[in-house]
Amino acid sequence: MQFRDLKKQYQVLKPQIDEAVTKVMTDCNFISGTQVKELEKRLAEYVGVKHCITCANGTDALELAERAYNIGKGDAVFVPDFTFFSTAETVADLGAEPVFVDVEEDSFNMSPAALEAAIKKVLEKGELKPRAVVPVDLFGQPADFEEIFRIAEKYGLVVIEDGAQGFGGRIGDKRACSFGDIATTSFFPAKPLGCYGDGGAVFTDDDETADLIRSLAVHGKSKTDKYENLQLGMNSRLDTIQAAILDIKLTAFIDHELDGVNRAARIYSEKLNGAVEVPEIKEGYYSSWAQYTIKLKDSETRSRVQAALKEQGIPSMIYYPRGMHQQGAFKNIPYEGQCPVTESLCSRVLALPMHPYMEENDIELVCETIVKTI
Numbered sequence: 001m002q003f004r005d006l007k008k009q010y011q012v013l014k015p016q017i018d019e020a021v022t023k024v025m026t027d028c029n030f031i032s033g034t035q036v037k038e039l040e041k042r043l044a045e046y047v048g049v050k051h052c053i054t055c056a057n058g059t060d061a062l063e064l065a066e067r068a069y070n071i072g073k074g075d076a077v078f079v080p081d082f083t084f085f086s087t088a089e090t091v092a093d094l095g096a097e098p099v100f101v102d103v104e105e106d107s108f109n110m111s112p113a114a115l116e117a118a119i120k121k122v123l124e125k126g127e128l129k130p131r132a133v134v135p136v137d138l139f140g141q142p143a144d145f146e147e148i149f150r151i152a153e154k155y156g157l158v159v160i161e162d163g164a165q166g167f168g169g170r171i172g173d174k175r176a177c178s179f180g181d182i183a184t185t186s187f188f189p190a191k192p193l194g195c196y197g198d199g200g201a202v203f204t205d206d207d208e209t210a211d212l213i214r215s216l217a218v219h220g221k222s223k224t225d226k227y228e229n230l231q232l233g234m235n236s237r238l239d240t241i242q243a244a245i246l247d248i249k250l251t252a253f254i255d256h257e258l259d260g261v262n263r264a265a266r267i268y269s270e271k272l273n274g275a276v277e278v279p280e281i282k283e284g285y286y287s288s289w290a291q292y293t294i295k296l297k298d299s300e301t302r303s304r305v306q307a308a309l310k311e312q313g314i315p316s317m318i319y320y321p322r323g324m325h326q327q328g329a330f331k332n333i334p335y336e337g338q339c340p341v342t343e344s345l346c347s348r349v350l351a352l353p354m355h356p357y358m359e360e361n362d363i364e365l366v367c368e369t370i371v372k373t374i
């Protein structure tokens with residue numbers, strides 16, 4: 001069994017993907033081909049924002065968004081403790097200080113109450129200026145943007161949505177990557193919408209911010225002259241081949257893949273409910289199921305379950321084994337025990353195989369193995 005079956009997906013989409021890739025090679029428009037612009041237009045429309053700027057990966061997308069808001073030295077940027085490293089890494093890369101905020105046990109997403117407490121603490125200390133918050137749409141479910149915006153407005157923070165795992169999720173009719181003042185996503189192959197290499201995108205409604213990001217992504221160039229460099233930038237573009245592949249994959253994503261993962265999640269939860277803690281989606285929220293993550297009683301139970309799954313040839317993953325405050329790279333950032341939920345989650349979460357093409361009998365085998373083992 002595959003954890004995320006990209007081979008199966010390719011079999012299904014092969015004729016169209018092969019044709020699209022061959023066209024790029026025939027045309028030799030490898031960088032900034034028309035497919036890139038067309039994809040950006042489709043992505044912006046789908047998400048429901050004015051501008052989409054594609055770039056080389058989801059980490060660059062975060063860095064571009066943060067640079068567009070001038071985040072740097074002296075700034076405190078609030079990030080969830082329970083996330084992938086990039087969320088905090090980019091903040092620190094720019095010279096700002098990531099402040100680790102605990103998450104909600106049920107949704108795995110940033111806790112608004114913990115956010116407000118962390119802001120107050122930074123203000124009390126008076127060393128850093130609270131500038132921005134980076135809520136993550138973890139495992140496919142959007143963060144609690146209503147509450148987070150209420151707090152962000154109260155303290156004057158920019159909201160940067162890290163939608164690397166959230167693409168395709170919704171709150172009501174509003175789609176992920178449209179919630180933040182600015183938002184980012186990743187097209188890493190295993191993300192909800194993945195390409196065949198690295199890729200990412202930034203989403204904004206603001207014309208000037210969009211221009212600035214287009215400049216920063218290509219060496220700080222001016223709008224009209226590629227060889228006039230107005231500021232220091234990066235070289236961060238999405239290859240035309242990746243854009244051509246994403247165009248096909250976006251159609252499949254909208255047409256049946258989102259339904260496919262939601263169907264798989266429903267079957268999992270029906271079969272596992274009562275035996276383990278199954279993931280909870282908030283009322284009115286819709287997940288794109290980047291991961292299907294259960295919670296076991298403790299770390300010992302998790303090890304047993306993982307071993308039993310492995311015995312049956314079933315892969316499982318621990319996302320995440322440690323919080324940001326436990327990363328060696330952040331050992332100099334003070335941690336005052338403010339993230340107990342993250343610590344507990346790290347010891348007992350387990351992500352199960354999840355993708356749009358999962359067969360019901362595979363899901364059954366996973367569930368039976370777990371129920372027998374706990």
Ligand SMILES: *Cc1c(COP(=O)(O)O)cnc(C)c1O
Pocket residue numbers: 057058059060083084086087136162164165186187188198199200
């Ligand atoms: C994957 C991921 C990123 C980084 O994306 P890359 O394309 O791998 O650089 C950032 N944030 C989160 C939450 C992610 O899961």
